[in-house]
Amino acid sequence: MLIATRPGAQRAASPVIRRRLRIPAISPGNKRGALVWGGVLGSIGLAIIGAGLYGSGQWIPFATRAESVVGTVERIDIDGRGRGITLTPVFRFTTREGREVVARSRAGNSWLRYTKGEQLWLRYDPVNPDRAEAEPLPILVLLPLAAVPFGLVFLCFGAAPWVGMRAVTGALVSLYLLVVWVAAIIVYSEAAVAQNLLRNTALVDAPVVAHREMTRGNAQGSGWSMAYNPITRFTASDGRVVQIEVEQSSARREPALGETMRIRYWRSNPDRVEPDSDWAVWRRTVISGGVLTALLASGAFILLLWRRRARRAKGA
Numbered sequence: 001m002l003i004a005t006r007p008g009a010q011r012a013a014s015p016v017i018r019r020r021l022r023i024p025a026i027s028p029g030n031k032r033g034a035l036v037w038g039g040v041l042g043s044i045g046l047a048i049i050g051a052g053l054y055g056s057g058q059w060i061p062f063a064t065r066a067e068s069v070v071g072t073v074e075r076i077d078i079d080g081r082g083r084g085i086t087l088t089p090v091f092r093f094t095t096r097e098g099r100e101v102v103a104r105s106r107a108g109n110s111w112l113r114y115t116k117g118e119q120l121w122l123r124y125d126p127v128n129p130d131r132a133e134a135e136p137l138p139i140l141v142l143l144p145l146a147a148v149p150f151g152l153v154f155l156c157f158g159a160a161p162w163v164g165m166r167a168v169t170g171a172l173v174s175l176y177l178l179v180v181w182v183a184a185i186i187v188y189s190e191a192a193v194a195q196n197l198l199r200n201t202a203l204v205d206a207p208v209v210a211h212r213e214m215t216r217g218n219a220q221g222s223g224w225s226m227a228y229n230p231i232t233r234f235t236a237s238d239g240r241v242v243q244i245e246v247e248q249s250s251a252r253r254e255p256a257l258g259e260t261m262r263i264r265y266w267r268s269n270p271d272r273v274e275p276d277s278d279w280a281v282w283r284r285t286v287i288s289g290g291v292l293t294a295l296l297a298s299g300a301f302i303l304l305l306w307r308r309r310a311r312r313a314k315g316a
Contacts, residue, residue, distance in 0.1 A: 034161040045154030052147025059140045062131065066123035069093050071132070072268065073118045074102055089114045093122050095129050103132040107140065117268045119200050136192045143185055149178040176299060183292040190285040202267055203276055205260040206232035211253045212245055228253050232263060236270035248275050 071093030079086045088108035094100050103124065114134070124132035133140060156170035210231040228250055233243040246263055255261050262276040274280060
């Protein structure tokens with residue numbers, strides 16, 4: 001990596017970093033190239049920052065006047081092909097004025113977060129009810145702002161001819177802020193998903209009426225063994241009797257026939273069940289929260305080391 005800097009700008013860098021990056025001083029011969037390179041990177045950075053601010057600003061009017069209502073996922077639209085698909089939910093709800101609306105979300109994603117028939121809280125624009133979203137408003141507003149620290153990376157490298165190794169430091173700090181920002185949004189999003197799960201599901205103690213035998217093994221075809229999934233029967237809140245298999249494979253027939261197991265089913269779709277477990281509900285939130293905590297702790301540790309070294313250097 002080669003960064004041209006003005007004379008004296010690289011003094012703040014450590015000798016190891018200077019040797020690895022081979023930072024030369026700007027000479028009359030390469031000054032024009034350094035200015036062009038810095039201008040290009042700076043323009044890219046400003047464009048990315050502007051796009052992020054614009055994207056966030058687009059959601060602010062919606063967030064300030066949005067009203068909440070319970071709606072239903074009408075369907076999931078699939079756009080694109082292969083790995084580039086986008087899953088966009090379409091909601092059906094009734095406004096406070098009594099108007100029934102079918103609205104397509106503007107916040108699609110590449111992973112399935114909603115299922116057809118699922119009930120959830122929606123926020124819609126009373127001025128334009130065809131605009132409705134299920135994502136928490138802070139995510140809609142704050143997620144585009146992740147472009148700001150990403151754009152700062154380009155700005156830092158664009159300013160390298162004038163600030164030297166401080167550009168690398170600024171770029172690393174910007175990348176760190178980007179990762180922390182995204183991690184915080186993921187934690188908030190996963191917590192919202194878990195809360196939505198708790199709101200839209202019900203618990204029931206269902207007796208085990210049978211077991212389904214199946215085999216399991218590794219990809220090489222060796223080490224096969226028997227496994228069992230319990231089949232339960234329960235009465236849903238709408239009076240419907242449901243008999244369904246619970247994905248909880250075990251090497252033994254457990255729970256035994258006649259025993260009950262607590263399961264969680266979706267009120268809008270009783271055929272969708274899962275074992276009741278706090279870990280199953282909050283697993284993604286806990287894992288993403290652990291990652292965010294580790295990021296914050298590592299950042300604080302690095303900052304502490306940097307301040308200690310700065311004090312030693314000042315004292316010397």
